[in-house]
Amino acid sequence: MSGWRAREVRSFRNAWAGLTEALRTERHMRFHSVAALVVVALALWLNVDRRDWLWLLLAIAAVWSAELVNTAIERTVDRISTDVHPLAKTAKDSAAAAVLVMAIFAAAVGAIVLGPPLWRVLF
Numbered sequence: 219m220s221g222w223r224a225r226e227v228r229s230f231r232n233a234w235a236g237l238t239e240a241l242r243t244e245r246h247m248r249f250h251s252v253a254a255l256v257v258v259a260l261a262l263w264l265n266v267d268r269r270d271w272l273w274l275l276l277a278i279a280a281v282w283s284a285e286l287v288n289t290a291i292e293r294t295v296d297r298i299s300t301d302v303h304p305l306a307k308t309a310k311d312s313a314a315a316a317v318l319v320m321a322i323f324a325a326a327v328g329a330i331v332l333g334p335p336l337w338r339v340l341f
């Protein structure tokens with residue numbers, strides 16, 4: 219394998235390790251994963267169109283990315299110091315707020331895309 223390809227494979231492995239570590243240790247990450255599986259199952263069942271799939275996949279990726287960055291910030295703050303400090307609080311609370319913003323966006327996308335067809339099927 220060329221040096222460039224070996225480096226790319228190593229980078230991919232490191233990123234994969236970050237994802238599996240977050241899934242293993244972060245309760246919220248597991249919750250987001252279950253929610254994503256439910257959304258994908260509903261979208262398949264309701265046979266949503268290609269454009270709606272893009273919105274759903276964007277929402278899932280946005281929440282996962284925000285949660286992973288939140289985890290990175292939490293770990294970095296704790297690595298620097300576990301002392302209670304207002305700046306540590308602001309850093310962690312802001313990172314958590316980023317997840318909240320993305321989760322609200324994802325909930326809105328889910329309601330807009332899945333709500334009407336689900337309503338038609340159920341009622």
Ligand SMILES: Nc1ncnc2c1ncn2[C@@H]1O[C@H](COP(=O)(O)OP(=O)(O)OP(=O)(O)O)[C@@H](O)[C@H]1O
Nearest residue numbers: 244246292299300301302303304306307310311314
């Ligand atoms: N070093 C600190 N100094 C001041 N406040 C902190 C500090 N560490 C955490 N906090 C406060 O406690 C909250 C929870 O922090 P913690 O590190 O326990 O995250 P968490 O609850 O484990 O988050 P998650 O559930 O997403 O993993 C933070 O959002 C922040 O308000």
